[in-house]
Amino acid sequence: MIFYRHIFDDRIGAAGACAAFIAAALRQELAAKPVATLAVSGGSTPRLMFDALVNESLEWDRIHIFFVDERPVPPGHPDSNYTLCETHLLTPAAVPAANVHRILAERGPAAAVLYAIEIKSVFRKSTGSEPRFTVLQCGIGPDCHTASLFPGEPLINDREGLVGAVEVAKLHQARITMLPRILLNAKNLVVLACGQEKAWALDRAFHAPFEALQYPAQLLVHERDSEFFLDRAAAARLV
Secondary structure, three states: EEEEEEEEEOOOHHHHHHHHHHHHHHHHHHOOEEEEEEOOOOOHHHHHHHHHHHOOOOOOOHHHEEEOEEOOOOOOOOOHHHHHHHHHOOOOOOHHHHHOOOHHHHOOHHHHHHHHHHHHHHHHHHHOOOOOEEEEEOOOOOOEEOOEEEOOOOHOOOOOEEEEEEEEEHEEEEEEEHHHHHHHOOOEEEEEEHHHHHHHHHHHHHHOOHHHHHHHHHHHHHHOOOEEEEEOOOOOOOO
């Protein structure tokens, strides 16, 4: 697999460059097709990426936005990935409501089934094809999780399902997450990870023997081409 590591002095630089890459990929897709699709993750660094995306000249009425994962909370809750995106991207960029596809995670495990149906429906109408996002943006957690696929999660090995309901034991929390079939099928897989707390996880993702059940973020390195946007603190253990 081919991976590209773009390393910046700080998280503002990494987030801004990630946003510029995403915008360029979306423009390229829109030059050839009626619509483009973007799936995003939550977190403090994606907030900076959203802020930068607002300043990009993009035809948001032709871009459909999805969410890689979500916590079991309603819109407006401070832990909601949707609310973060709404505050920093959807509202400032005036993205049409019809183009925003939220995970209804507050409904519990049934939300996984509902989201898979919605994803299939949007792609069937817009492209007539298997769900393949123009850009899918992931992060990496300090424990090497990505999306809401945490170490030991059996669905890491699932290559048939699109979306799954998972129980994160150490957080005592259920989540809804896209599964490897979608993550690995994206046209552009973009990884944004910043901060010293991510250094160990990135080291495991790149350098440990492949064992995705233990180090889920290895999926982003070993199973497809990816673009990594990192700050120096996160990349400290990479050579």
